[in-house]
Amino acid sequence: MPHVExxxxxxxxxxxGWTYVVDTGYDPSKIAINPKNKKRAAANPNQRGENxxxxxxxxxxxxxxxxxxxxxxxxxxxxxPGKTSIPKTQNARRIxxxxxxxxxxxxxxxAQLALVQQAPLPRSATTASRLAAQPLRRxxxxxxxxxxxxxxxxAPTPNKPMSSxxxxxxxxxxxIDSSMPLPISQPDLDALLSAPPLSYAxxxxxxxxxxxxxxxxxxxxxxxxGKIRCxxxxxxxxxxxxKDAHEATRCLKWT
Amino acid sequence: MAPKKKAKASVPSQTLVIDNGAYTLKAGLVSxxxxxxxxxxxSVIPNCIARSSRDKRTYVASELAECKDFGELAFRxxxxxxxxxxxxxxxxxxxxxxxxxDAGTELWCEPKNTxxxxxxxxxxxxxxxKNCDEIVFExxxxxxxxxxxxxxxxxxxxxxxGALPQECLLLIDTSYSDTTxxxxxxxxxxxxxxxxxxxxxKLLTNYLKELSSLRHYNMLEETYLLxxxxxxxxxxxxxxxxxxxDLERTWKGRLGDKRELDSSIVxxxxxxxxxxxxxxxxRPHDPAKSxxxxxxxxxxGPREDLLPLGNERxxxxxxxxxxxxxxxxEVGLPGAVIEALSGLPESLRVAMLxxxxxxxxxxxxxGFMDRLEGELxxxxxxxxxxxxxxxxxxxxxxxxxxxRFASRPDLMKEALVxxxxxxxxxxxxxxxxxxxxxx
Numbered sequence: 001m002p003h004v005e006x007x008x009x010x011x012x013x014x015x016x017g018w019t020y021v022v023d024t025g026y027d028p029s030k031i032a033i034n035p036k037n038k039k040r041a042a043a044n045p046n047q048r049g050e051n052x053x054x055x056x057x058x059x060x061x062x063x064x065x066x067x068x069x070x071x072x073x074x075x076x077x078x079x080x081p082g083k084t085s086i087p088k089t090q091n092a093r094r095i096x097x098x099x100x101x102x103x104x105x106x107x108x109x110x111a112q113l114a115l116v117q118q119a120p121l122p123r124s125a126t127t128a129s130r131l132a133a134q135p136l137r138r139x140x141x142x143x144x145x146x147x148x149x150x151x152x153x154x155a156p157t158p159n160k161p162m163s164s165x166x167x168x169x170x171x172x173x174x175x176i177d178s179s180m181p182l183p184i185s186q187p188d189l190d191a192l193l194s195a196p197p198l199s200y201a202x203x204x205x206x207x208x209x210x211x212x213x214x215x216x217x218x219x220x221x222x223x224x225x226g227k228i229r230c231x232x233x234x235x236x237x238x239x240x241x242x243k244d245a246h247e248a249t250r251c252l253k254w255t
Numbered sequence: 256m257a258p259k260k261k262a263k264a265s266v267p268s269q270t271l272v273i274d275n276g277a278y279t280l281k282a283g284l285v286s287x288x289x290x291x292x293x294x295x296x297x298s299v300i301p302n303c304i305a306r307s308s309r310d311k312r313t314y315v316a317s318e319l320a321e322c323k324d325f326g327e328l329a330f331r332x333x334x335x336x337x338x339x340x341x342x343x344x345x346x347x348x349x350x351x352x353x354x355x356x357d358a359g360t361e362l363w364c365e366p367k368n369t370x371x372x373x374x375x376x377x378x379x380x381x382x383x384x385k386n387c388d389e390i391v392f393e394x395x396x397x398x399x400x401x402x403x404x405x406x407x408x409x410x411x412x413x414x415x416x417g418a419l420p421q422e423c424l425l426l427i428d429t430s431y432s433d434t435t436x437x438x439x440x441x442x443x444x445x446x447x448x449x450x451x452x453x454x455x456x457k458l459l460t461n462y463l464k465e466l467s468s469l470r471h472y473n474m475l476e477e478t479y480l481l482x483x484x485x486x487x488x489x490x491x492x493x494x495x496x497x498x499x500x501d502l503e504r505t506w507k508g509r510l511g512d513k514r515e516l517d518s519s520i521v522x523x524x525x526x527x528x529x530x531x532x533x534x535x536x537x538r539p540h541d542p543a544k545s546x547x548x549x550x551x552x553x554x555x556g557p558r559e560d561l562l563p564l565g566n567e568r569x570x571x572x573x574x575x576x577x578x579x580x581x582x583x584x585e586v587g588l589p590g591a592v593i594e595a596l597s598g599l600p601e602s603l604r605v606a607m608l609x610x611x612x613x614x615x616x617x618x619x620x621x622g623f624m625d626r627l628e629g630e631l632x633x634x635x636x637x638x639x640x641x642x643x644x645x646x647x648x649x650x651x652x653x654x655x656x657x658x659r660f661a662s663r664p665d666l667m668k669e670a671l672v673x674x675x676x677x678x679x680x681x682x683x684x685x686x687x688x689x690x691x692x693x694x
Contacts, residue, residue: 061582102335181601
């Protein structure tokens with residue numbers, strides 16, 4: 001997962017007798033003693049932004065995505081049938097015997113990156129910071145040796161306008177020079193070509209921009225529009241029938 | 256450059272080209288200077304080891320074709336998120352299909368007399384690349400080897416241009432593990448602009464599995480079946496507006512105000528029972544029959560289990576365009592393309608958009624290309640030419656590109672590293688060379 005956020009949790013540290021809690025300005029225990037507002041908390045729109053999710057929901061979503069994206073079944077170990085050939089070197093034996101999963105390798109990669117960059121970028125690097133980091137990477141790379149440069153035509157202008165230029169070359173009305181983008185300069189191109197690969201985590205696309213279309217909500221049970229929010233867990237349902245089914249099966253209240 | 260000239264002289268003339276996908280591996284032998292390569296030269300083999308708890312048999316790769324009962328079939332896949340992770344399983348599959356004694360004649364080769372061209376996904380962790388290189392030379396002992404990002408090989412399709420790869424190519428690879436966007440300039444990947452979406456075919460299958468299990472039967476162990484169902488029924492809604500309309504058409508109605516399901520969009524999938532039938536099939540929804548399904552099946556005669564499919568048909572592939580629908584915090588595929596291009600200079604952007612090629616199994620979902628082109632067109636400035644095509648065979652296309660690369664001795668001569676060089680210089684040097692740092 002490229003996008004990591006600090007989940008809003010209630011207790012940060014547990015010690016005997018007392019506990020640190022995040023001051024959210026809302027204390028359910030006090031409200032319960034002296035209620036100013038008779039309406040239930042979940043119905044109160046000021047309590048939580050319309051699209052903000054509770055930590056429990058966020059955890060549930062993260063777990064669900066990880067589950068949907070899982071490669072191999074963790075419950076079952078399938079052994080290789082028949083006799084397998086013997087590894088030829090010690091090194092090959094070591095690699096063949098690895099039982100690690102991809103997430104271990106990716107975590108390793110992250111840890112190594114953090115080591116290399118003295119001030120490690122947080123994994124939650126947004127697009128902006130990633131884009132900002134790119135020029136840094138570019139300048140830090142060694143310029144390629146001339147052997148890399150294929151004998152290219154000077155400027156890689158797009159092919160499309162070229163064909164229309166053939167016969168009507170000097171007609172000013174058909175001139176497209178003004179609408180053509182500036183050709184890329186050779187140093188820029190070299191920098192682009194020699195840029196090192198991003199890490200796996202950094203290669204993911206960014207989250208949608210906040211100004212974009214609002215998130216769509218679907219019924220947790222039947223997949224129709226989720227017009228109603230479950231008061232107990234915040235999931236969306238479409239109507240009474242699905243609400244009952246939801247409470248019987250997936251409602252997070254009991255998890 | 257200087258010290259490797261001698262070793263180059265004795266490179267074998269045939270090359271094994273493997274596009275080692277997570278779901279299927281695409282492989283074929285290509286001889287030096289082969290001229291008329293086509294999709295037919297490529298074998299598509301399931302890249303998995305499957306274990307059936309019913310007939311207690313383990314199926315390795317292509318043996319899966321012999322399987323008659325896919326119920327509760329469990330899979331072990333050596334490739335995770337597109338990268339070869341488990342070499343024990345991958346070695347068993349390669350040996351079974353390619354180098355082993357009982358491998359089919361078409362693919363069989365002796366690694367010592369063969370070059371290997373192996374493709375990988377972009378952004379592979381370096382440690383995994385190193386493992387891969389070491390296994391190729393130390394375990395399999397190929398004569399020479401080149402590992403590269405598969406997508407970039409698609410620049411080598413144009414036959415008539417002779418030696419030059421396509422100048423600008425924007426490749427969208429929407430495959431089993433994930434979806435990647437690869438800008439390629441003259442056959443070289445522009446690494447800083449590569450972008451990846453979490454959603455791939457695997458996630459779609461698992462999502463359909465989850466939905467069907469919640470709404471109808473418990474099918475959590477039936478990965479194979481749900482993948483078949485996904486391939487049979489799913490489609491991409493042409494626009495967001497049409498998505499809303501379709502969602503209305505598949506709505507069951509309120510309590511007390513039930514609607515008949517629209518049989519022009521709702522389908523019934525007749526599930527296989529693995530006694531009479533191995534594969535299920537689709538037919539339009541029939542309310543009478545699905546009422547019968549609830550306990551009123553005739554004792555004699557054919558019994559059938561139906562899985563009704565309504566909004567699952569289009570809500571599942573919709574994740575490619577709106578990953579936020581299930582809470583994945585990423586933009587959809589068209590937005591991802593724009594994001595990938597945003598880091599490039601304008602002249603490259605224009606040229607890339609004029610040559611967009613889409614490959615990968617998800618492109619076979621009906622409606623995918625129309626939706627992608629439609630949404631991309633609205634995001635791209637109107638004065639830019641947008642030319643987007645799906646490869647003729649989106650599964651084998653990358654393999655064919657790699658095969659065409661392998662059939663060109665001039666290109667291969669530059670790219671290949673021989674075993675002698677590896678033995679002399681080691682895997683760290685090799686990793687740097689393939690990453691382009693040593694040239």
